[in-house]
Amino acid sequence: xxxxxxxxxxxxxxxxxxxxxxxxxxxxxxxxxxxxxxxxxxxxxxxxxxxxxxxxxxxxxxxxxxxxxxxxxxxxxxxxxxxxxxxxxxxxxxxxxxxxxxxxxxxxxxxxxxxxxx
Amino acid sequence: xxxxxxxxxxxxxxxxxxxxxxxxxxxxxxxxxxxxxxxxxxxxxxxxxxxxxxxxxxxxxxxxxxxxxxxxxxxxxxxxxxxxxxxxxxxxxxxxxxxxxxxxxxxxxxxxxxxxxxxxxxxxxxxxxxxxxxxxxxxxxxxxxxxxxxxxxxxxxxxxxxxxxxxxxxxxxxxxxxxxxxxxxxxxxxxxxxxxxxxxxxxxxxxxxxxxxxxxxxxxxxxxxxxxxxxxxxxxxxxxxxxxxxxxxxxxxxxxxxxxxxxxxxxxxxxxxxxxxxxxxxxxxxxxxxxxxxxxxxxxxxxxxxxxxxxxxxxxxxxxxxxxxxxxxxxxxxxxxxxxxxxxxxxxxxxxxxxxxxxxxxxxxxxxxxxxxxxxxxxxxxxxxxxxxxxxxxxxxxxxxxxxxxxxxxxxxxxxxxxxxxxxxxxxxxxxxxxxxxxxxxxxxxxxxxxxxxxxxxxxxxxxxxxxxxxxxxxxxxxxxxxxxxxxxx
Numbered sequence: 204x205x206x207x208x209x210x211x212x213x214x215x216x217x218x219x220x221x222x223x224x225x226x227x228x229x230x231x232x233x234x235x236x237x238x239x240x241x242x243x244x245x246x247x248x249x250x251x252x253x254x255x256x257x258x259x260x261x262x263x264x265x266x267x268x269x270x271x272x273x274x275x276x277x278x279x280x281x282x283x284x285x286x287x288x289x290x291x292x293x294x295x296x297x298x299x300x301x302x303x304x305x306x307x308x309x310x311x312x313x314x315x316x317x318x319x320x321x
Numbered sequence: 322x323x324x325x326x327x328x329x330x331x332x333x334x335x336x337x338x339x340x341x342x343x344x345x346x347x348x349x350x351x352x353x354x355x356x357x358x359x360x361x362x363x364x365x366x367x368x369x370x371x372x373x374x375x376x377x378x379x380x381x382x383x384x385x386x387x388x389x390x391x392x393x394x395x396x397x398x399x400x401x402x403x404x405x406x407x408x409x410x411x412x413x414x415x416x417x418x419x420x421x422x423x424x425x426x427x428x429x430x431x432x433x434x435x436x437x438x439x440x441x442x443x444x445x446x447x448x449x450x451x452x453x454x455x456x457x458x459x460x461x462x463x464x465x466x467x468x469x470x471x472x473x474x475x476x477x478x479x480x481x482x483x484x485x486x487x488x489x490x491x492x493x494x495x496x497x498x499x500x501x502x503x504x505x506x507x508x509x510x511x512x513x514x515x516x517x518x519x520x521x522x523x524x525x526x527x528x529x530x531x532x533x534x535x536x537x538x539x540x541x542x543x544x545x546x547x548x549x550x551x552x553x554x555x556x557x558x559x560x561x562x563x564x565x566x567x568x569x570x571x572x573x574x575x576x577x578x579x580x581x582x583x584x585x586x587x588x589x590x591x592x593x594x595x596x597x598x599x600x601x602x603x604x605x606x607x608x609x610x611x612x613x614x615x616x617x618x619x620x621x622x623x624x625x626x627x628x629x630x631x632x633x634x635x636x637x638x639x640x641x642x643x644x645x646x647x648x649x650x651x652x653x654x655x656x657x658x659x660x661x662x663x664x665x666x667x668x669x670x671x672x673x674x675x676x677x678x679x680x681x682x683x684x685x686x687x688x689x690x691x692x693x694x695x696x697x698x699x700x701x702x703x704x705x706x707x708x709x710x711x712x713x714x715x716x717x718x719x720x721x722x723x724x725x726x727x728x729x730x731x732x733x734x735x736x737x738x739x740x741x742x743x744x745x746x747x748x749x750x751x752x753x754x755x756x757x758x759x760x761x762x763x764x765x766x767x768x769x770x771x772x773x774x775x776x777x778x779x780x781x782x783x784x785x786x787x788x789x790x791x792x793x794x795x796x797x798x799x800x801x802x803x804x805x806x807x808x809x810x811x
Contacts, residue, residue: 236614240607241579243654246646249572253639256569256630268626317652 213292214266217258220285224255224308226273227281231315247314251282254311257304279315286312326425330433331447333426334454337419341458344415345465353473354407356466357397357506359416363462364394366423367455373430374451386520389548389680390459392555393513396687397506399559403694406502416462423455453525460517467510474503508763509686515679539648540666540673546637546644547577547677551684553637558687561697564623565630567688571617573638574681574758578610578765580645581674585769587658588667598771605765609678612758616688619754622708623700625740675772682762689755698743705747706730712746712753 209217228251235244259268275281289305328336344356371387401408430448477500484494550573557566582603589599648664649656661667692698700708706729713724729744 240610240614241582241655243650245572245576245579246642246650249576249638249642250646252569252572253635253642256565256635257632259629260632260635264627 216288216292217262218266218268218270220288221255221258221268222270223273223281223285224251227278228252228255230278250311254307261300282312282315330426330429333422334451337422337458338454340415340419341461344462348465348469350472350476352413353469355411355413356416356469357407359412361394361398363416363420364390366420367459370423370427371455373427375448388552389516392552393683396555400690456517456521456524460521463510463514463517467507467514470503470507474500509683512679512682519676539664540670543644543648544673546640550637550641551680553633554684557631557634558691563628564620565628566634567620568617569630569634569638571613573641575610575613578606580649582606583649583655585671587661588671590658591662593668601768605768608761609765612761616754616758622704625701672772675769679766685755685758689752692748692751692755699740700743701738702730702734702741703738709744709746712750
């Protein structure tokens with residue numbers, strides 16, 4: 204999916220994904236900071252950051268990422284919501300980038316549920 | 322009219338190695354600034370020659386070691402061009418001559434590759450050894466530069482102290498800042514020297530001495546990811562980075578530092594490392610991880626919702642993260658020493674991580690330069706106004722008068738949280754955080770000197786400031802754990 208061909212709904216959905224991922228990352232980094240140096244949560248937090256970066260880079264500059272702050276303070280729930288939004292736009296014509304991002308976010312949901320954040 | 326240069330590639334490389342040794346033996350404090358200025362030209366010529374040479378049979382498949390060195394050479398050059406010490410001025414004759422030799426050798430190799438223009442009498446065996454010679458030349462020349470810089474910094478420090486004792490007016494004293502900047506340059510060249518030494522060992526080790534287990538995938542995957550990360554971090558930071566890039570760089574470095582800590586402790590538990598090494602190293606690594614994390618948070622304040630991270634950096638960071646997750650974690654968090662020992666060649670990977678820590682010092686210097694010089698840095702007015710005020714107050718307490726009574730943002734900017742150019746005190750805060758990273762990481766490198774695969778640190782570092790006041794014994798150099806049966810060449 205190129206920037207030019209992205210329709211408004213898809214762009215808004217992706218912007219929502221960015222916000223959800225950034226909020227989830229914020230929460231996991233806060234937990235990692237509380238645990239102190241060497242927290243294993245860094246691995247998950249960085250993974251969420253990088254997924255947010257990927258989602259952001261799919262959006263054209265003209266699309267505003269700002270929007271309502273996601274509700275919730277549970278990283279796994281926020282990640283699940285992001286994955287569900289991506290499922291909506293991961294259509295056969297969406298392209299490899301959206302498909303790959305969705306797979307990565309699904310992995311992060313699993314990590315958040317099964318790892319130290321569970 | 323000058324005579325045409327009829328030397329062969331082998332002769333040019335041998336002459337370059339000899340010149341590098343002379344650089345080391347003749348290194349004087351007066352030459353230090355010129356050597357720094359010449360460095361990028363030397364590395365640039367080496368990179369170009371390296372690109373046309375046949376691959377060394379044992380060159381690490383995980384990365385091109387010259388890429389790492391090129392990144393550092395370019396970062397040093399940008400720093401000097403931006404006006405940092407030593408600034409513009411004359412270049413060094415020896416290093417320039419070596420650069421010319423390497424460029425000439427490249428021309429010969431390129432021409433010999435064309436069917437009708439065989440101009441060199443070099444045998445294939447000569448070219449086979451060339452990568453090792455190029456790397457050795459860089460290693461020795463870097464060491465010579467470190468020695469000259471050490472003498473320069475020590476001399477300057479002596480002048481500053483004498484001026485203080487004699488109560489000379491401040492305006493007539495040598496600048497203490499120059500001492501700090503020269504010391505910083507020593508640390509950067511130290512890093513280059515260690516990386517060149519390790520690369521030299523990699524290309525020069527006979528196949529019989531290679532550890533067959535090195536091909537094991539988890540170890541190799543982590544090595545590959547780390548090497549690719551360093552190069553990509555330099556590339557991204559060299560190209561007008563967004564604050565989001567700086568956040569990602571710092572976060573990844575913090576994670577690598579934590580991983581280094583976990584794997585080194587596992588290696589100690591398994592008896593691969595002395596217990597006293599880990600006792601010294603663990604607190605330094607923890608301090609370095611904290612310093613990188615603090616830096617990440619502060620750069621995070623400069624990001625806006627619209628910020629983007631360089632896709633190439635995201636790719637390299639993702640691979641580092643994936644490699645660490647696969648090798649060093651389990652479902653409960655960090656993997657146990659037993660698990661780590663079963664997955665990884667622990668003694669080998671610990672050395673790789675130590676080298677990565679050495680390389681991270683240069684990354685921190687580039688981050689510092691970015692904070693100091695990047696003209697396009699902007700930040701949301703509200704947070705950066707507060708941050709600037711806080712940093713200004715600290716600076717005022719330390720005697721800085723220029724910030725007194727200055728307002729950093731105006732009401733309209735705060736009301737709309739407009740993106741504004743980074744005020745000087747905010748830059749100063751970022752520089753201070755980079756300095757914390759540098760101090761703690763240098764300490765960790767010194768504490769882990771025994772893990773250095775090149776053995777260079779063992780002989781030259783005994784503490785964080787070991788680079789100060791190097792004496793004549795620093796002029797002696799041998800090949801780092803020279804694998805060549807015939808001992809040092811020439």
